[in-house]
Amino acid sequence: MTREEIIQPGNLVYRKPELMNDNPMHYCPGCSHGVVHKLIAEVIEEMGVTERTVGISPVGCAVFAYNYLDIDWIEAAHGRAPALACAVKRLHPDQLVFTYQGDGDLACIGTAETIHSLNRGDDIAIIFINNAIYGMTGGQMAPTTLMGMKTSTCPYGRQSDLHGFPLKITEIAAQLEGTCYVTRQAVHTVAAINRTRKAIRRAFQNCLEHRGASLVEVVSTCSSGWKMSPTEANRWMAEHMFPYYPLGDLKDNLTKQNSAAAE
Amino acid sequence: MTENEVVLMKGNEAIAHAAIRCGCDGYFGYPITPQSEILETLALEKPWETTGMVVVQAESELASINMVYGGGATGKRVMTSSSSPGVALMQEGITYMAGAEIPGVIVNVQRGGPGLGTIQPSQGDYFQSTRGGGNGDYNVIVLAPASVQEMADFMDLAFQLAFRYRTPAIILSDGIIGQMMEKVVLPPYKPRRTDEEVARECPWAATGRRGRRNNILTSLSLDPGFMERHNEHLQQKYRVIRETEVRYEELLTDDAEYLIVAFGSAARISQKAIELLRHEGVRVGMLRPITLWPFPTPRIAELARRMKGILCAEINSGQMLDDVRLAVEGACPVALHGRMGGMVPTPEEIAAALREKLIKG
Ligand SMILES: Cc1ncc(C[n+]2csc(CCOP(=O)(O)OP(=O)(O)O)c2C)c(N)n1
Ligand code: SF4
Numbered sequence: 001m002t003r004e005e006i007i008q009p010g011n012l013v014y015r016k017p018e019l020m021n022d023n024p025m026h027y028c029p030g031c032s033h034g035v036v037h038k039l040i041a042e043v044i045e046e047m048g049v050t051e052r053t054v055g056i057s058p059v060g061c062a063v064f065a066y067n068y069l070d071i072d073w074i075e076a077a078h079g080r081a082p083a084l085a086c087a088v089k090r091l092h093p094d095q096l097v098f099t100y101q102g103d104g105d106l107a108c109i110g111t112a113e114t115i116h117s118l119n120r121g122d123d124i125a126i127i128f129i130n131n132a133i134y135g136m137t138g139g140q141m142a143p144t145t146l147m148g149m150k151t152s153t154c155p156y157g158r159q160s161d162l163h164g165f166p167l168k169i170t171e172i173a174a175q176l177e178g179t180c181y182v183t184r185q186a187v188h189t190v191a192a193i194n195r196t197r198k199a200i201r202r203a204f205q206n207c208l209e210h211r212g213a214s215l216v217e218v219v220s221t222c223s224s225g226w227k228m229s230p231t232e233a234n235r236w237m238a239e240h241m242f243p244y245y246p247l248g249d250l251k252d253n254l255t256k257q258n259s260a261a262a263e
Numbered sequence: 264m265t266e267n268e269v270v271l272m273k274g275n276e277a278i279a280h281a282a283i284r285c286g287c288d289g290y291f292g293y294p295i296t297p298q299s300e301i302l303e304t305l306a307l308e309k310p311w312e313t314t315g316m317v318v319v320q321a322e323s324e325l326a327s328i329n330m331v332y333g334g335g336a337t338g339k340r341v342m343t344s345s346s347s348p349g350v351a352l353m354q355e356g357i358t359y360m361a362g363a364e365i366p367g368v369i370v371n372v373q374r375g376g377p378g379l380g381t382i383q384p385s386q387g388d389y390f391q392s393t394r395g396g397g398n399g400d401y402n403v404i405v406l407a408p409a410s411v412q413e414m415a416d417f418m419d420l421a422f423q424l425a426f427r428y429r430t431p432a433i434i435l436s437d438g439i440i441g442q443m444m445e446k447v448v449l450p451p452y453k454p455r456r457t458d459e460e461v462a463r464e465c466p467w468a469a470t471g472r473r474g475r476r477n478n479i480l481t482s483l484s485l486d487p488g489f490m491e492r493h494n495e496h497l498q499q500k501y502r503v504i505r506e507t508e509v510r511y512e513e514l515l516t517d518d519a520e521y522l523i524v525a526f527g528s529a530a531r532i533s534q535k536a537i538e539l540l541r542h543e544g545v546r547v548g549m550l551r552p553i554t555l556w557p558f559p560t561p562r563i564a565e566l567a568r569r570m571k572g573i574l575c576a577e578i579n580s581g582q583m584l585d586d587v588r589l590a591v592e593g594a595c596p597v598a599l600h601g602r603m604g605g606m607v608p609t610p611e612e613i614a615a616a617l618r619e620k621l622i623k624g
């Protein structure tokens with residue numbers, strides 16, 4: 001068979017979403033960012049809201065998210081994405097407005113903006129990539145770095161007397177009255193990717209239906225920062241990250257409502 | 264209030280009413296003395312029920328300015344207000360807005376510093392406002408109202424300039440003008456722009472694609488060649504603003520031998536000082552810069568050539584003084600009378616300073 005014969009619509013088993021352009025991605029091999037980008041593109045397409053979506057990109061490895069998905073984007077200052085999103089959504093109530101943030105961005109420098117946006121119940125969706133490290137700046141300690149984990153600024157491992165404890169900001173988010181949906185997912189297997197796609201869709205739906213704030217944490221790998229191969233990183237994540245950051249829904253008001261109605 | 268009715272109100276209240284009337288889409292702010300009446304007035308007026316204007320009490324000035332960044336990036340007329348320590352916190356957002364070319368209005372009702380300083384009035388943020396204030400090479404348009412009427416009038420003007428040049432604009436007021444009550448005629452109601460109008464007038468805005476190519480608003484590029492061209496583009500825009508948008512007012516300069524240069528409330532006080540000096544036979548006039556950036560450099564240079572001396576009257580340690588000296592270029596002596604820490608100069612003091620530092624000396 002020639003190449004041309006293989007590339008036929010009938011043989012299509014996998015394709016990238018239209019919304020993703022052909023710009024070469026700067027992410028390292030095995031990085032979770034790329035997978036989550038693709039899921040976001042798929043969900044926006046599925047929902048048919050390409051023309052009325054505004055994404056807010058962070059400062060972190062995903063700062064250039066705007067180079068890969070052909071929607072309108074605003075690039076925020078480090079940690080401030082939820083503040084931008086709050087204003088965008090209030091001024092454009094019909095728009096799908098989401099932020100995309102790393103752990104340093106969301107749970108360290110932007111903690112106040114994150115918590116207050118969630119607590120105000122801003123009708124926005126926050127996609128939170130928790131790779132337990134500062135990927136972009138070369139692998140420094142993050143608020144979510146695990147105890148004992150080595151980074152360039154805790155080269156002997158994170159220890160509580162020097163560095164405090166890994167922050168479970170998603171658990172805090174679930175406590176806030178303003179959030180309607182808080183979940184923790186991963187993208188290390190096909191099944192996990194499918195669950196994350198559903199979670200993102202639910203969060204985006206909440207945004208369009210004005211149900212309050214949604215937070216989708218994706219426990220992620222940073223093979224470069226962790227100094228591991230992509231496969232090792234996935235294994236390490238399952239072994240070390242999942243026990244401290246367990247996967248699953250922490251809060252889902254819609255399900256609660258539905259089951260209350262059924263009772 | 265009917266159209267053109269003369270009402271008595273504080274400068275801060277006038278800002279709030281003028282914002283609603285000039286079609287402002289959103290206000291985002293955090294309380295701080297001496298400007299909290301702006302958010303309080305908006306909360307009382309509930310414009311979200313009338314014009315649809317959004318009002319949010321943010322969690323900090325950092326959040327407020329980043330809300331303005333976000334709202335402005337979608338082409339909406341959005342604003343914030345604060346006083347000096349809060350505006351210090353906003354510098355991050357302002358430099359991002361300058362870099363990404365996002366319009367928006369920041370009202371600074373200044374108080375004394377440094378640090379937490381005092382809640383009393385000051386003009387100590389002149390440098391911060393006119394030099395950029397945050398990181399990088401940029402300027403923002405700075406309007407300095409000298410009355411409650413100008414607080415009301417400059418609101419719409421600030422939005423117009425901000426959108427004309429896609430830049431943040433600052434209304435640099437102070438605790439005197441914010442707190443004092445004066446007669447004012449509020450501007451007539453102007454409807455908020457519809458989403459269609461915004462999309463037409465701001466084709467660059469992040470409104471959702473709406474059938475066009477996607478818009479990306481960012482201040483970032485890792486390509487130095489691109490970044491240098493972007494900076495040159497900004498500098499070219501600033502040159503146009505300097506050539507086009509200088510605003511000032513002159514008082515009795517025709518026959519003047521001495522000139523007072525003062526802005527905002529210092530200009531109001533200087534007006535009285537000029538009355539006192541003229542009464543004694545001193546031929547003194549005033550130039551009041553209305554735009555602090557762009558600064559009326561050419562006009563001051565022109566006047567300096569026929570003056571025996573120029574006095575800068577400021578409520579700070581002498582900040583505008585630098586710009587006046589740069590304009591005068593040694594053509595005549597330049598002196599300063601400034602007070603700090605929340606102390607406000609009296610007309611008598613200013614008159615005495617002019618006599619002692621320029622006439623006797
Ligand atoms: C005000 C400010 N402080 C610091 C930085 C430097 N900086 C850029 S990205 C980053 C951390 C990013 O980590 P994270 O949010 O976890 O994203 P990741 O790269 O891991 O996806 C830091 C500290 C900055 N750009 N701005
Ligand atoms: S440094 Fe880490 S987070 Fe950044 S692209 Fe590489 S793997 Fe991904």
Ligand SMILES: [Mg+2]
Nearest residue numbers: 102103133135
């Ligand atoms: Mg990270």
